[in-house]
Amino acid sequence: MATNTPTSAHYIGIDIGGTGIKGALVNLEKGIVQGSLTHLPTPQPATPAQVAEVVAQITAELTAGTDSVDAQSPVGVTYPGIVSHGISRSAANMDKAFINLDINNLFTERLRRPVSVINDADAAGLAEARCGAGRGTKGTVLVITLGTGIGSALIFDGQLVPNTELGHLSIDGFDAEIRASAVAREREGLTWKDYSVRLQRYFSELEFIFSPELIIIGGGISQRTDEYLPYLKLRTPVVPATLRNEAGIYGAARHAATARTLLAVA
Structure with missing residues (x-):
């Protein structure tokens, strides 16, 4: 050892x-x-x-x-x-x-x-939970990236639960990302208010399943949360991601450091 x-x-x-x-x-x-x-x-x-x-x-x-x-x-x-x-x-x-x-x-x-x-998505989520919008939050944190699809990361007390793929959660007979991704909003020409109805349905399901302490929204539209967050009615606080393009890089480095520590004590 x-x-x-x-x-x-x-x-x-x-x-x-x-x-x-x-x-x-x-x-x-x-x-x-x-x-x-x-x-x-x-x-x-x-x-x-x-x-x-x-x-x-x-x-x-x-x-x-x-x-x-x-x-x-x-x-x-x-x-x-x-x-x-x-x-x-x-x-x-x-x-x-x-x-x-x-x-x-x-x-x-x-x-x-x-x-x-x-x-x-796990790397970006780990970064946001450790030193971004979720820093200091105990319990369950969900990081949801809205883009071409829906990426997800599930963090509990700062530890990653990998490969959750919550964009493929079935909502009303569809993969969530088919109807609630940022691209879906653009493709269907939805107003932000109409889009918020889809997000409400999706986040309500996540809230019911995981009872998170915090939901962090990433992706390009995280910079426009004032357009849709006011329409959402959830028990869970929902905030935009803060690390943006650096999140994946930081999360990858953090993952490498964790792996190195595990090898050192093996």
Whole structure:
């Protein structure tokens, strides 16, 4: 059993998206992303080998000329799909070769350093719960991202319950994201008031199932909550996310730090 737990506060977080991959150094003690973000396009097609190469390029750029990151410090990486014990189980916006792939091992071999992969919505949710809009909130926090679909993260006392996929919760015979995503509002030309009726139905169901202490709304429309939050009637406080584009990066770095600590005490 190891007796020395790593103490470095600096980790690398990388956020893989359908069109872009971005990364940064993260100071977990201060809860901040340090310096500017490094951003490269997501390769097309987004095959495992090509994506791993971009992740390696970003890691190399972030570690060049700095000694603030341990040479063997793990890199945290988000993935836009289900991740179970380091295995990617879906690939909605990525090459189908990612399905059932040991993505942790793929990136670890390419980067020649430990890599810990987490679902992108889980990473953003973990970040918001730990140092964003949910900071200091005990009990159950739901982070719901309204965008092309509906992403979700379930946090209890600061600990993540992974891969909840609450956008696929069936509401009135439909996947929730078909009727309540931000894209659904745009596609159907709904006013904000009409859209709030859909959100009310969805959030009421979440409230009934989970009895959360807080619901955090992420995604682009989190910047326009004054357009629809006043129409919602819920027991649970609902607030906009605060970390925006940095949430996934911070959450990935936090996940890597947690994985490193677990390895140190194993």
